[in-house]
């Protein structure tokens with residue numbers, strides 16, 4: 001496999017009225033072509049901001065850290081995302097080499113233009129297709145994501161579709177340009193499981209057929225288990241555990257990951273009570289020192305956890321966790 | 334209407350006119366809900382599942398008299414009042430608005446950023462003039478906030494300062510402050526993370542028991558429904574295709590769509606791949622559906638009769654109904 005994406009030391013602050021907040025704090029990961037990486041974590045953990053950073057798509061109050069390096073390796077050489085400045089430069093990645101499926105489907109469609117016209121326009125910008133061919137491809141993609149009556153839907157406006165249909169139309173639009181990297185932000189959250197299964201299959205096909213890489217953001221660990229090759233778990237802007245999906249889900253090692261898995265409603269045991277992770281995620285204005293999870297951790301070790309940022313420790317090959325419990329083990333104490 | 338039923342729908346349809354079609358002749362409509370009959374027992378946590386666009390929200394809104402009922406009857410009887418929703422005076426409608434409530438889907442969009450948490454929760458009381466003094470309003474706001482495990486200190490703050498879970502607790506408090514009997518919760522935990530979702534679900538369940546509420550819980554997450562609901566109705570293309578007590582539905586699904594739904598729940602085990610029964614085919618066009626069973630275009634078991642006659646709900650067991658011509662053969 002070839003390395004498609006390298007993210008090193010991604011740090012991103014936002015300037016807000018209430019002060020500067022850190023949304024992403026020293027995050028590194030990489031993705032091979034033909035691989036699906038899951039990004040999980042609760043809301044506000046920085047998943048969407050991380051995803052948008054890959055296209056430099058964050059709002060104007062975003063401040064990237066000086067050591068942030070994002071490199072996208074395309075056939076004709078690597079692209080240094082952070083160095084892209086002009087709209088023209090950015091267009092190479094936005095909607096071209098990288099497509100994004102947004103969490104809010106309404107945001108992707110202009111209200112006054114039909115779904116079809118937008119899909120065709122996108123194809124005309126980023127490919128050399130004729131308008132007729134672009135229309136054909138668009139309708140075919142709508143079909144593939146399970147939209148019935150695609151040629152009718154093609155002529156409709158976003159507000160005329162139900163939420164789930166809109167989501168699928170957006171997926172179709174994002175996939176139609178055949179991007180190298182697809183960022184999917186909660187793409188199946190609003191869909192029912194039978195359609196979700198179709199969309200997941202579709203994504204896997206694309207990975208297989210075109211060697212596309214996918215960053216798949218979701219808070220559904222079941223979806224991750226069924227889709228992703230690797231997974232990174234985020235909490236308050238930091239990655240706390242990462243590795244092959246089998247190992248992270250089969251042997252969750254960070255107390256936060258363990259809590260997430262325990263909180264899932266399980267079908268094989270309807271009688272057990274649901275176990276939430278106690279407490280609320282702190283506001284980004286009140287980010288804890290040391291381990292960001294220390295205000296909610298049931299295995300809190302004291303001053304270490306509240307004073308020192310835990311470093312990544314390997315649990316097994318490629319399976320890394322950032323928690324003092326394991327750093328102690330390594331020191332042999 | 335059975336004695337212990339709080340709210341029932343009898344052959345309820347909701348049709349929305351859409352643009353297009355021929356100049357003359359009947360206007361095309363979307364049959365968002367078609368001929369739905371269902372009873373919700375007092376104190377029940379009644380789940381409604383089905384894919385996006387299947388009509389869940391519309392049915393929920395019809396039961397709140399917030400969607401136009403084209404045909405059929407919705408009856409509400411809480412022991413104090415007995416209303417037929419299509420036939421209420423404006424005074425009765427006002428009263429019904431206090432007895433039924435909706436909890437919004439999106440805790441981020443639903444709360445006005447310019448109001449304090451106290452004012453957000455108090456608003457229904459003030460709009461419906463349910464209290465006679467500011468002191469009484471404050472007391473009721475504090476009571477329901479405490480029940481929803483909100484920090485009373487936070488009542489003076491603005492909602493943007495809160496996390497998703499806290500916001501959802503605020504919208505729950507707002508929906509419950511008028512002490513409704515019937516609550517529609519539309520995808521109330523869909524936007525939440527599992528850790529918070531578990532907390533909100535536990536809270537809903539607790540409050541339901543404490544306040545004797547009846548819930549219509551709309552969700553596309555079957556594992557959530559399995560844990561919280563005592564009854565489930567499965568919707569497809571505006572119709573109910575199966576209803577049953579939760580355990581019965583999960584242990585003994587009879588409709589091919591229900592079976593496909595249950596098998597498609599993503600498992601945490603990466604090796605459990607391919608157990609899902611893959612559905613091929615398309616959902617029919619909502620303006621021009623085929624005659625017969627609406628699931629025929631995706632059903633692996635469709636035969637001639639399915640393309641001719643629309644199956645009606647029939648009894649499979651105690652409180653278990655299914656609308657499929659072939660359920661017996663497929664057992």
Ligand SMILES: Nc1ncnc2c1ncn2[C@@H]1O[C@H](COP(=O)(O)OP(=O)(O)OP(=O)(O)O)[C@@H](O)[C@H]1O
Pocket residue numbers: 014015016021023041042043044045046047048049050059061103284
């Ligand atoms: N334009 C912005 N200005 C200020 N703060 C922002 C901005 N965009 C995001 N944030 C903050 O950055 C943090 C991370 O947000 P992000 O939306 O990435 O979280 P997420 O994990 O994707 O959550 P969700 O699952 O709810 O979408 C949050 O605290 C959020 O409030």
Ligand SMILES: Nc1ncnc2c1ncn2[C@@H]1O[C@H](COP(=O)(O)OP(=O)(O)O)[C@@H](O)[C@H]1O
Pocket residue numbers: 160161162163164349350351363364365383384385386387388389390391392619
């Ligand atoms: N105001 C409306 N005008 C036209 N069609 C509508 C309207 N509201 C809903 N629909 C249609 O009704 C069907 C059911 O929608 P809805 O009740 O929102 O489904 P769900 O909540 O299950 O996603 C869909 O085909 C949708 O497009």
Ligand code: SF4
Pocket residue numbers: 254255256291292293294295297298299300301305310322323324325
């Ligand atoms: S570092 Fe400490 S507080 Fe953080 S997860 Fe590990 S044990 Fe818990």
Ligand code: SF4
Pocket residue numbers: 588589590626627628629632633634635636639644656657658659660
């Ligand atoms: S009636 Fe026929 S098409 Fe419909 S679900 Fe049953 S077998 Fe399938």
Ligand SMILES: [Mg+2]
Pocket residue numbers: 047048103185
């Ligand atoms: Mg997000």
Ligand SMILES: [Mg+2]
Pocket residue numbers: 163389390
């Ligand atoms: Mg809905």
